[in-house]
Each structure stands twice: as C-alpha cells, then as structure tokens.
Amino acid sequence: MNQPQPTLFRALSTAGFNPDDDAETRLKKSLLIFATGLVSLGSMLWLFLYWQMGPQFSSTAPFVFQLLLVSNLVFFLKSGNFSFFRYSQLALFLFMPFVVQWSIGNFITASGISLWGLLAPIGAVLFFGVRESAAWFFAYLFLTALSGFFDYFLADSFAATASRVPIRVSVFFFALNFAAVSTIVYLLLRYSTQEKAKAQASLEETHRLLQDEQERSERLLLNILPGPIAERLKYEKQTIADGFADVTVMFVDIVNFTKLAEGMSPQQVFAMLNRIFSSFDELAEQFGMEKIKTIGDAYMVAGGLNNEQGGYTQAIAELALAMRDLLRTDFEVNSLHLEVRIGIGTGPVVAGVVGKKKFIYDLWGDTVNLASRITSEGVPGMVHVDETTYRRLAECFEFKAPQIIHLKGKGNTPVYCLLGPRADPSPVAAVSSAASA
Secondary structure (H helix, E strand, O other), X not given: OOOOOOOHHHHHHOOOOOOOOOHHHHHHHHHHHHHHHHXXXXXXXXXXXXXXXXXXXXXXXXXXXXXXXXXXXXXXXXXXXXXHHHHHHHHHHHHHHHHHHHHHOOOOOOOOHHHHHHHHHHHHHHHOOHHHHHHHHHHHHHHHHHHHHHHHHOHHHHHHHOOOOOHHHHHHHHHHHHHHHHHHHHHHXXXXXXXXXXXXXXXXXXXXXXXXHHHHHHHHHHHHOOHHHHHHHHHOOOOOEEEEEEEEEEEEEEOOHHHHHHOOOHHHHHHHHHHHHHHHHHHHHHOOOEEEEEEOOEEEEEEOOOOOOOOHHHHHHHHHHHHHHHHHHOOOOOOOOOOEEEEEEEEEEEEEEEOOOOOEEEEEOHHHHHHHHHHHHOOOXXXXXXXXXXXXXXXXXXXXXXXXXXXXXXXXXXXXXXXXXXXXXXXXXXXXXXXXX
C-alpha cells in the first residue's frame, strides 16, 4: 500500500533537516524557509498589483530580490549551511526593501515599502534569539532614519524628478504594505507557536512514556530485590553486602518433586510450580516477610532483613503454617495433593547482591545452611525449627518433644516440630521463654 505523499509545504518546511538537529534547530530552519516563501510570494504580488494600477516601475530590483532569495535557499538545501543561510537571508529581508524604496523615490511615492525590512529583526528573534535580534533591530532603525533624513532634506529634488504616483495608488499600497507585513509576522508567530506546542506535547508524551517505563522498571526491580536494597542499588556503585545479627530463615521444599516431574511435560511442571509459588508469594506479602528466591522446587523466605520491630520469627512460623494448610485445603492450587517439608532457622546471616548482570539478592551463613538441612531431613507435611527458633516461639506455639537429628556439617542437632499456636500460653512456657531470652 502506497504511503500518502507529503504536501509541498510540508516537504519544503522539512527540507534541509539533518538527523543530528535538535527540535529547536528544526523549528528555526522550517520557519526561515516558510518566511522565505511568504516574502517571495508577497513581493511578486506587490509588483503585479503596481503594474495593474498604473505605475510602471522597473522590475529589476524585485526580480533581483526574488533571484537572490531563491538562489540562497537552493544553496542552503545543497550545502546544509544553516548559519550562512539565516544571516544572508535576513540581510536580504533587511536591505532590499530600502533599496526598492530608494529606487522608486521616497516614503510617500514607495508607500512605505521599507516597512518590509521589519521582517529582519522579527525573524532574528525567531531564528537567532532575543539577544542577537537587537543588532538587527538597530540596523532597521538606522536605515529607516537614514531614509527619513534624505527624504526630508531632498524632498524638493525628489518632487521634481520622481515618477508621479496617484494618491489613491499610494494610499492603497500603504495599506497593502502594512497588511502584508502584519500578515507575514502573524503567520510566522502562529506557525512558531503551533510547532512549539506540538514539540511540547511530544516532549510531554515522551516524558510520560519514560515515567511509565521507569515505574515498570522499578516494579520489576522490586520483584527481584527488597525495597531498601533496590533503592541502594540505584544510587550506590559499591558492592552491597550487609551483616545481620538475627534473621529467621525458612525453606519450603516440595516432597518427591523430582520423581513427580519425570512424568510431566515442562509446561505442566511450570504451571504447577507457578500456581504454588504465586500463592506463597501472596502469603509472604500478607505476613510482611521477604521472599529471597526459588531454587527449583524449593522456596526461600526470611524475616528480620528490613528492620522489622521484632515479631518476625513469630510471623515466619505463622507463614509456615499458612503455607502448609493452604496445600492441604486448596486443591485448585495444589491439584496434585503435594506435600512440603518446611525448615526454619534463626541466627546471623550475611545478605547482599551477587554479580553485576542478572543479579540476585541472597543470604549466606550457618543459619541458612542449618535451615536448609533441617528442611531436607524433615517429615513431609510438618514444620521443623532449630533450638533458637523454638526458644523464641515456645510461649505462643505448641511443639513436639525435640528430636536429635544428625545434620551434615553440624552433627547431632535438636530439632523441634511445630504443631500450631497455643490456645492458652502456659505460665511454665512463659517462664521458660523469658529465661531463655
């Protein structure tokens, strides 16, 4: 399908553009080309009307003016030298009206045609700037004063030698010159304002799209990193690694996942994990805990990283029970009736961002290893915790008697099975908890 062809005006107004031009430079170029077309058209119309109304002035000066304007424009389109083009074109706008007026006679016989020279300082405001336009305006005033000076002192000689122009013709062209110059000034200012409004609208739209993209990037970053870490990553260049004296870490591991996945397609495995882990994400957010990562069929979450005011160990325990109960009761999420092992450990960790590309926020330390190994050795469908976590939760939760489990790298380790919240905390448990604290 053929694309619509641009109009002649649009083609001319965009001629001479370079890919490196900014919006301001493009506007100045199109304005000057537009002004050149208006002045050329106006001068041709001016000469035609003069001839139609009787006075037969020489067409040499207007013709030379037209030739210079067009030649200068063609030179610009060929060379791309905009600096020379605007200086030379404004010089023609300034001097040629006075030359034509002097060739006709004076202000009266030429009907004030020198008023067209006002386009030079007005154009300088648009094509150069306010400061640079002052020199052009003073040049226009100087030429006007010079013409007035000679017309005043040589009025008698002009009256004897100048061509006779009927009063009606002179008045008509006075009105025509004022109207033409005013129209050109209005059209230039109108065109400039319209183009600036379009550029501003385009800039605002670009800014809006940039904000949307920035918000999208920040949301994506917050899905990968905790909020405080994401903020630091945006403004800091050094490696992010922090030590925490007390963090509660939990792992959730799907039982017999490897054997189960062997009989499923990759799409089915993904859909199953996505349903379960998305539900875990919602629960972690509900309890105010920080998801760290997923590793295959394992889900890792932690509390105490974001300066919570205590209570994160209890929140982790409640989250663990909520995850276990979700899989036991919601078979839309857990359509295959999967079970999980859950292990919780509390203690010091080091947390930081690994790598410079495709980075992740991760935890390291003995506490992480302990929670992971408790999970691996745990009973399916149960929540197991280390001794530090047990002491902290004994007042509010019920536990089974401790079991001694041999953990790789840790030896014989007491592990407690979390049953659920206490209906009525016992005084003995409270005293024991306070003493251990």
